[in-house]
Amino acid sequence: MAGEQCCSNPPTLNPSAGVGHVEKFGGLDSYLTGSPHSNLAVLLISDVFGYEAPNLRNLADKIAAAGYYVVVPDFFNGEPFDPQNTNRPFPEWIKDHGVVKGVEDAKPVVEALKSKGISAIGAVGFCWGAKVVVELAKPKLIQVGVLLHPSFVTVEDINAVDIPIGIRGAEKDQISPPELIKKFEEVLSAKQPVVGFDFLSFNLLLPAIIHH
Numbered sequence: 402m403a404g405e406q407c408c409s410n411p412p413t414l415n416p417s418a419g420v421g422h423v424e425k426f427g428g429l430d431s432y433l434t435g436s437p438h439s440n441l442a443v444l445l446i447s448d449v450f451g452y453e454a455p456n457l458r459n460l461a462d463k464i465a466a467a468g469y470y471v472v473v474p475d476f477f478n479g480e481p482f483d484p485q486n487t488n489r490p491f492p493e494w495i496k497d498h499g500v501v502k503g504v505e506d507a508k509p510v511v512e513a514l515k516s517k518g519i520s521a522i523g524a525v526g527f528c529w530g531a532k533v534v535v536e537l538a539k540p541k542l543i544q545v546g547v548l549l550h551p552s553f554v555t556v557e558d559i560n561a562v563d564i565p566i567g568i569r570g571a572e573k574d575q576i577s578p579p580e581l582i583k584k585f586e587e588v589l590s591a592k593q594p595v596v597g598f599d600f601l602s603f604n605l606l607l608p609a610i611i612h613h
Contacts (some may be wrong), residue, residue, distance in 0.1 A: 409483055412454040419458035421465070432458055433472040442519040444510060444543070445473040446503070447517045447531030449494075451481030451555030455508030457527070470519065472512050476533075500529065500553060504536040511542050521545075528552045538562045552576050559588045 416423070421434030432452055443464050447457055454476045459473045482494050514522055523545040526534035531551030537560045538546045545564060548554060550571040559566075566589065571584035 411450050411482075412456060414451065414453040414481065415455050416453050416456040418453065420462050421458070421471075426472055426474065427512060427513035429506060430479075431475065431478065431510070433459060433471070434458075434461050434473075435470040436468070437470055437517070439468055439470040440518060440520040441468065442470045442514045442517075442522045444470065444507070444514070444522060444524040445526060446476065446507070446526040446533045447473065447481075448528035448530060449477075449491075449498075451475060451477050456609070467485060469523075470514075472510060472514065474506070476506055476530075477583075483517070501534045503529070503533045507533055508535055508542065509536065516562060518552035523547070526551070532558075535562060536561070538564050538566060550577065550603040553588065554585075556584050556588060557582075559585045563592070 418432060419432060421432050423430055423432050424433070426433060430452075433502060443461075445461050446466075447454065452458075452473045453484065457473060461473050465471045477498050480494075480498070482491060482498075483489065484491075492563060496542055511522060521544045521580045522542075524534045524537055524543045525547040527549045527551055531548035534543070534548055534554040535551075537543045539558075539561045541545070541564055542566065546562070546566045548568045551568065554577065568582060568589070569583050570577055573581070
């Protein structure tokens with residue numbers, strides 16, 4: 402989370418956005434898009450504003466169009482962070498929607514994907530969601546990960562990841578400043594070359610890893 406700036410311009414949530422549909426998946430209401438017959442899946446994990454953000458669903462649809470089955474779960478159980486709700490400031494809200502709970506909620510989603518015959522799962526996390534991706538990556542519950550303007554992620558976290566992972570930080574970020582992202586890159590560069598990769602190559606890299 403880039404600090405106050407991150408919450409100053411929240412998206413206008415739209416439960417009907419996207420070409421996919423919402424149903425229970427792994428115990429959570431989830432936006433599903435793409436062919437259910439694909440054996441490649443991408444799990445999109447939102448920032449604190451949740452799974453109804455139109456841009457997030459549009460991205461899910463674009464990834465689905467490349468041949469993936471995409472799942473965007475509601476990790477906040479109908480209560481995304483609302484900066485206008487003065488009765489639930491962020492420090493209070495996050496007590497009920499911490500990363501630890503997010504990781505535990507994500508595990509049944511991963512298992513539900515595997516039960517569908519999915520052979521490989523990539524996960525993309527935004528801000529709050531990036532830490533969830535890291536925690537799924539450590540035990541290799543996913544096969545590839547992408548972190549976008551990550552929050553709460555540490556150098557120790559990145560050291561513990563041994564799957565292909567891509568990281569893109571924000572130019573101005575109080576929580577994960579460019580200096581920290583640079584340290585992440587240094588850790589990744591010391592690993593096998595495939596561990597670090599460009600997000601723009603995600604659609605090409607995932608099948609390459611699977612068939613490596």
